[in-house]
Amino acid sequence: MDDSLAERSRPERELLQIEADRGLAQRVAAGRVPRRRTPTPESEAPAAPFGSLPPWSPAAPAEERPMSDQTQQHTKPGADPWAVRYEGYDPDDEGRRESLCTVGNGYLATRGAAAESVADGIHYPGTYGAGIYNRLEDRIDDRVVENESLVNLPNWLSTSFRIEGGPWFDLAAVEILDYQQKLDLRRAVLTRRFRVRDEAGHTTAIIERRLVSMDDKHACALEVTYVPEDWSGRLEIRSVLDGTVTNALVERYRALSGDHLDLLRTAELSPDSVLLEMVTNQSGIRVAMAARIEVWGNGYRVGTERHLVEEGEVVGYQLALEARQSVPVTLEKIVTVFTSRDQAVSEPAAEAATWLPRLSRFDDLLERHVLVWAHLWERFHLDLADDGPVTQILRLHLLHLLQSVSPNSVDLDVGVPARGLHGEAYRGHIFWDELFIFPVLNLRLPLLTRSLLRYRYRRLPEARVAAHQAGYAGAMFPWQSGSDGREENQRLHLNPISGRWLPDPTLRQRHVGIAIAYNVWQYYQVTGDREFLVHYGAEMLLEIARFWASIASYDRARGRYVIRGVMGPDEFHTGYPGHEQDGIDNNAYTNVMASWVLRKGLETLRLLPAQERHELVERLALRREELQRWEEVARRLYVPFHDGVISQFEGYEDLEEFDWEGYRHKYADIQRLDRILEAENDSVNRYKVSKQADALMLFYLLSADELRELLGHLGYRLAPEDIPRTIHYYLDRTSHGSTLSAVVHGWVLARSERLRALEFVGQALESDVADLQGGTTREGIHLASMAGSVDLLQRCFSGLELRQDQLHLTPFWPESLGTMEFTIRYREHPLTVRVRGSCAEVLAGPGRQRPIEVVCRGQVAEVAPGARVSFPL
Ligand code: BGC
Numbered sequence: 001m002d003d004s005l006a007e008r009s010r011p012e013r014e015l016l017q018i019e020a021d022r023g024l025a026q027r028v029a030a031g032r033v034p035r036r037r038t039p040t041p042e043s044e045a046p047a048a049p050f051g052s053l054p055p056w057s058p059a060a061p062a063e064e065r066p067m068s069d070q071t072q073q074h075t076k077p078g079a080d081p082w083a084v085r086y087e088g089y090d091p092d093d094e095g096r097r098e099s100l101c102t103v104g105n106g107y108l109a110t111r112g113a114a115a116e117s118v119a120d121g122i123h124y125p126g127t128y129g130a131g132i133y134n135r136l137e138d139r140i141d142d143r144v145v146e147n148e149s150l151v152n153l154p155n156w157l158s159t160s161f162r163i164e165g166g167p168w169f170d171l172a173a174v175e176i177l178d179y180q181q182k183l184d185l186r187r188a189v190l191t192r193r194f195r196v197r198d199e200a201g202h203t204t205a206i207i208e209r210r211l212v213s214m215d216d217k218h219a220c221a222l223e224v225t226y227v228p229e230d231w232s233g234r235l236e237i238r239s240v241l242d243g244t245v246t247n248a249l250v251e252r253y254r255a256l257s258g259d260h261l262d263l264l265r266t267a268e269l270s271p272d273s274v275l276l277e278m279v280t281n282q283s284g285i286r287v288a289m290a291a292r293i294e295v296w297g298n299g300y301r302v303g304t305e306r307h308l309v310e311e312g313e314v315v316g317y318q319l320a321l322e323a324r325q326s327v328p329v330t331l332e333k334i335v336t337v338f339t340s341r342d343q344a345v346s347e348p349a350a351e352a353a354t355w356l357p358r359l360s361r362f363d364d365l366l367e368r369h370v371l372v373w374a375h376l377w378e379r380f381h382l383d384l385a386d387d388g389p390v391t392q393i394l395r396l397h398l399l400h401l402l403q404s405v406s407p408n409s410v411d412l413d414v415g416v417p418a419r420g421l422h423g424e425a426y427r428g429h430i431f432w433d434e435l436f437i438f439p440v441l442n443l444r445l446p447l448l449t450r451s452l453l454r455y456r457y458r459r460l461p462e463a464r465v466a467a468h469q470a471g472y473a474g475a476m477f478p479w480q481s482g483s484d485g486r487e488e489n490q491r492l493h494l495n496p497i498s499g500r501w502l503p504d505p506t507l508r509q510r511h512v513g514i515a516i517a518y519n520v521w522q523y524y525q526v527t528g529d530r531e532f533l534v535h536y537g538a539e540m541l542l543e544i545a546r547f548w549a550s551i552a553s554y555d556r557a558r559g560r561y562v563i564r565g566v567m568g569p570d571e572f573h574t575g576y577p578g579h580e581q582d583g584i585d586n587n588a589y590t591n592v593m594a595s596w597v598l599r600k601g602l603e604t605l606r607l608l609p610a611q612e613r614h615e616l617v618e619r620l621a622l623r624r625e626e627l628q629r630w631e632e633v634a635r636r637l638y639v640p641f642h643d644g645v646i647s648q649f650e651g652y653e654d655l656e657e658f659d660w661e662g663y664r665h666k667y668a669d670i671q672r673l674d675r676i677l678e679a680e681n682d683s684v685n686r687y688k689v690s691k692q693a694d695a696l697m698l699f700y701l702l703s704a705d706e707l708r709e710l711l712g713h714l715g716y717r718l719a720p721e722d723i724p725r726t727i728h729y730y731l732d733r734t735s736h737g738s739t740l741s742a743v744v745h746g747w748v749l750a751r752s753e754r755l756r757a758l759e760f761v762g763q764a765l766e767s768d769v770a771d772l773q774g775g776t777t778r779e780g781i782h783l784a785s786m787a788g789s790v791d792l793l794q795r796c797f798s799g800l801e802l803r804q805d806q807l808h809l810t811p812f813w814p815e816s817l818g819t820m821e822f823t824i825r826y827r828e829h830p831l832t833v834r835v836r837g838s839c840a841e842v843l844a845g846p847g848r849q850r851p852i853e854v855v856c857r858g859q860v861a862e863v864a865p866g867a868r869v870s871f872p873l
Contacts, residue, residue, distance in 0.1 A: 095778025106406025107217035109421035116160035131414040134280035150428020215368035217408040235323035240316025266315035288348035385818020397786035423780025429480040432515040433784035443824040459485025474546030498679035508567040545601030548594035560638040570694035586650040598634035671737040691737040693744035743788035764789035
């Protein structure tokens with residue numbers, strides 16, 4: 001807001017702000033939001049830093065980089081790095097905006113759907129509570145399938161109005177004079193401002209603000225100000241808690257059931273507040289919401305006619321008042337949300353009712369909410385010299401990360417859903433995506449990683465049973481995880497192109513256990529949290545190691561151990577041609593990392609204090625012979641190679657080459673070749689094509705030295721030239737059908753081919769803001785790609801590594817991009833890292849921690865609290 005407005009009263013300020021915005025809107029030429037763009041085929045992608053994002057490098061002039069229509073609104077030079085704005089209303093784009101304008105606090109999140117909207121194909125009001133899952137059964141052909149979903153909770157926003165008894169407000173039925181939507185990234189507040197004229201000629205300006213409090217995780221607030229511009233008369237406002245919602249966002253799932261909530265009760269709590277209590281119909285989780293609904297004008301409560309609305313699963317008020325021309329009136333709705341999964345509660349409805357009157361007004365909630373966000377932004381501080389579009393997108397990514405998991409999630413027994421708490425794609429399940437997310441958290445809020453890892457620990461018993469039932473030892477974690485840790489992978493999935501329901505064998509991605517072990521190890525490396533290792537981490541790591549030793553079988557002919565019937569991260573290859581469901585053998589990523597896990601398992605045992613080691617070995621009944629087998633398997637796992645490159649899996653070289661050019665001509669978008677080929681009665685399993693990085697994951701997770709050592713231990717030699725050869729081999733054969741792919745490719749190319757790497761960085765940055773997958777962002781954000789893009793810039797380009805109790809920096813940040821500055825926590829030191837070109841500077845905050853060692857290009861410096869160390873070129 002303009003500073004000159006700050007002195008005035010709030011309604012007055014708002015009126016003036018509307019005037020100011022009106023001018024602004026006209027100046028911005030009220031552009032309609034452009035349509036979705038077709039992603040640029042990789043071969044034609046502009047060779048420019050950050051793909052289609054604006055130039056940072058003087059070496060690359062702007063004209064060379066056509067900016068996609070879709071991203072202009074986010075990336076125009078000079079864009080406010082602390083806000084995302086949308087000008088104009090575009091029904092076709094509403095779903096994407098709703099996902100990107102979600103507000104949340106790690107306990108619950110609410111999509112940026114218009115407060116007056118219902119699910120109607122354009123809008124989709126969705127509110128999701130962390131860990132609130134429910135299972136439903138369906139019959140498809142002759143099979144009964146059961147799916148567990150993150151439940152769409154009652155719509156707490158639902159607020160509409162009408163004038164002089166006319167029709168209830170509907171954006172589609174009025175003339176829209178101005179329309180703006182702004183997500184304030186610093187404050188996590190969503191604002192809609194618009195002016196409309198109805199059929200009767202009433203012109204009304206509306207300002208809507210909402211927040212989901214980061215300070216009090218049970219509190220949400222909505223405020224809607226109405227300004228009758230050219231009329232006076234009867235204004236009716238209907239504001240309710242709407243429990244008629246279902247899960248219906250994802251078109252592919254619509255043939256399956258989505259009705260998860262049953263009504264328990266509605267009630268009026270006081271003359272201005274109501275309660276709605278519902279229960280999930282299988283998991284029995286009770287969800288209570290209470291709302292206080294008041295109207296304010298000029299700093300006073302406005303008297304209204306008030307009618308209680310109590311219609312089945314809907315409860316709230318219909319209010320009526322005499323509105324006067326140019327006099328703003330404000331509806332304020334304060335909402336509390338509790339569930340039976342909460343701690344420190346008696347029962348959710350009682351808590352929702354008790355806490356509602358304890359909450360004050362919107363602006364008071366806002367003040368505390370902003371304070372907590374300010375603290376979070378200090379921890380997640382990030383400044384790039386551009387201070388514009390790229391910084392803006394990175395902050396948007398960090399905001400959505402923290403809205404999905406935050407300090408509010410710490411006590412909740414929840415994991416990180418791949419699509420955030422922002423939509424219903426993948427039904428809110430938890431995959432291996434944590435691998436891309438935890439590095440950002442480890443370095444800033446390790447307490448949160450610890451809690452998210454404990455989500456896995458609590459499901460270790462289920463993973464043990466899964467391994468046992470499959471005939472293995474140890475723990476086999478599910479590919480898709482939800483409430484209790486059983487496998488939630490769908491049994492049948494719909495190919496939307498062919499319309500066929502097909503078996504889904506992707507649960508063969510046993511590598512999810514590798515990700516969990518890797519995450520445990522990394523968390524320990526960053527924090528040195530031995531308590532965690534002793535009580536939880538070691539047990540998970542050892543049980544996962546045990547699983548890999550038991551799934552590996554000895555191949556006498558080769559004199560090596562092999563792992564058969566699995567899938568690598570590339571989901572296209574579910575089996576060999578003709579055996580589509582059976583998995584593939586010796587996925588290089590899996591085998592090399594299985595060896596890594598086995599060795600880390602042994603190392604962990606050595607790290608444990610004697611007594612704890614003894615206890616754990618006894619509890620897990622780990623025998624000496626078993627540990628010997630781990631050593632043996634870790635040394636003799638088979639890794640396939642062909643043509644001087646690491647083979648994605650055994651037999652990959654025998655597959656057919658794919659006609660990339662032909663298919664690029666035939667289809668506008670060939671990211672999902674699995675679906676395209678199945679619809680053509682062909683199979684992607686026949687070809688050398690990958691959906692996403694698979695073998696290249698090795699270069700993403702391990703440094704070249706680590707990988708060389710690991711392969712050396714296995715008896716293979718990786719020559720320096722084999723690395724770029726392997727990278728290029730797969731680069732030419734990957735469709736990037738997962739947003740994770742750009743993150744990994746950006747990372748692995750960063751050192752050798754910076755320009756090409758920056759293109760992938762650009763793609764990772766644009767994955768959601770430009771909806772590069774053409775329609776998936778509306779179903780929920782891609783959290784791993786969001787967090788991964790931040791990590792890619794900060795950790796990869798600064799060369800930040802934590803090993804041997806030292807913090808290593810090897811920056812190769814493009815000099816022309818100026819200084820990149822970010823904050824991290826390492827061994828309890830709050831550190832600010834500045835990187836420019838190959839130079840680095842580290843500033844330590846005050847404290848009493850023991851000094852740490854920082855290494856940059858061979859120079860070692862001890863950094864004590866309060867110190868500042870520079871590493872010039
Ligand atoms: C990717 C997986 C990922 C999942 C959830 C899929 O498209 O292939 O690697 O775990 O999405 O994000």
